[in-house]
Amino acid sequence: MATGAPRRTQAERSATTREALLDAAIACLVEEGYANTTTARVAERAGLSRGAHLHHFQTRAALLGAAADHLVQRRRHELQAAADALPTGPGRVAEGLDLLFESYVHPLYQASLDLWTHARTDPELREQLLPVERAFDRQTLGLTRQLFPGAASRPEFDRLVELSVATIRGLVVLDTLHPGGDRARKQWASAREQLARLLEDAA
Amino acid sequence: MATGAPRRTQAERSATTREALLDAAIACLVEEGYANTTTARVAERAGLSRGAHLHHFQTRAALLGAAADHLVQRRRHELQAAADALPTGPGRVAEGLDLLFESYVHPLYQASLDLWTHARTDPELREQLLPVERAFDRQTLGLTRQLFPGAASRPEFDRLVELSVATIRGLVVLDTLHPGGDRARKQWASAREQLARLLEDAA
C-alpha cells in the first residue's frame, strides 16, 4: 500500500516507545513526584499499556534509572547549545554563572532531586544512579571549563566550581517547598555577584 | 501500693507515647527513608501498636508534620547549647561556620530533606511543613546573629548568611547518594575559607 508513512523497522518502533516511556516518566516525576510515579501512571501518560512498560523495563527501578540517564542527556544538549551561543566579553563570567544557575532551577532538576533523595535509602535505585551521577559531574565540570576559560587553568579553579555549584544546588532546594516561588532567584542575584568576584580574581 | 513508680497521670502517659512515636518516626525517616516510613513501621519501632499511633495522629501526614516540628525543636536545643559554649576570639567566624555546617551534615537533616522533597508534590504534607520551615529559618537567622556579632549589624549581613546557608545545603545534598561519604566535608574546608573571608571583611 502507498501510505505516506513508510514502514518503520522494529528497532525504530521500539526506540520510539522507549522514548515515550522515558519522557512520560520524567514528566510524571516533575509534576506528580516520586511517590506518584507508578508504573501504571507512566504507561497511561505515555498512551501505552502497562505491558509495554514491562517489556522494556522489567522493574520500576530500571525504568527510573533509565529515566535519570535520559534526563542527564537532555540537560547536556540544552546546556551545550546555550554555552556555545554565549558571547565572549567582559560579562562572560556573570552570564556563564547564570547559565549554570538556570540549568538547576529548571524543573527537570527537581525530578533529579526526587530521585537522588530516594536513592539514599533504596539500594537498587542507588545502584542505577551512581554512574549517572558521575556523568553529570563530569559534564558540569567540562562545561565550566568552557564557560570560564580565563580561570580554568588556575589550581583553585575546581574548588571555585564546587563552591559555585554547591551554592546553586542549595538555593534551588529552597524552591521545592514553594513551587513557582522565586526565592532562589532573588537570593541568586547577590550570590552571583560574590561568586563572580572570586572567579574573576582567579582569572 | 508502695511501688517505686509513682502513679503517672494520664497526661504524662500520653506525652510519653507521643514522644516515643515522634522519635520512632524520625529514626525511621533517617534510616529507612520516607517511602519506608509507614505507620506500621513507626509503631513497631516505638514498641507500640498501630492503634496507639492512630489515637495520637489520625493521618500519616499529621504524624510527619509533628515529626518535622519535633525535629526542628531538637535541632534548636543542640545548636543553641553548642553556640553558647563557643568561645569568642579570632577564630570565632570559622568555628561558627563549622557549627552551622555540622548542624546540616547531621543525619537529622537528611530526614528533613526527605520530608521537604516529598512535600513538593504532596499538598497535605506541604501544608504541615510551611510553618515549620518558617520557624527553622528564623531559628537559623537568630543563631547566626549570635555567632557573628561583628558583622550582624551590617546591611549585607542577611545576604551573606543566605549565601553561607545555601552553600552548606548544597554541599550536604552531595552526601545523600554517598551515605557515610565525606565528600561534603572535604569540599567544606575550602568553601568555609571563602565564606569566612566574606564575613570577616564585613565586620
Place this chain on the structure above:
DNA sequence: CCACTTGCGTTCACGAATGAATGTTTCCGT
C-alpha cells in the same frame, strides 16, 4: 466507690501498586 472519660490494642475492609503469565498484533528474513 461508681460513672465517665481517655489512652491504647485488635480486627476488618478497601484500594493501590507490582510483577508474572498468557494472549494478540506487527514486522522481518527467506
Place this chain on the structure above:
DNA sequence: ACGGAAACATTCATTCGTGAACGCAAGTGG
C-alpha cells in the same frame, strides 16, 4: 507469502499500606 520472533496488550494473584470500627483497661472527678 509464510513462519518465527519481537513488540505490545490483557488479565491475574499477591502484597502492602491505610484508616475506620470496635473493645478493653487504666485513670479521674463527683
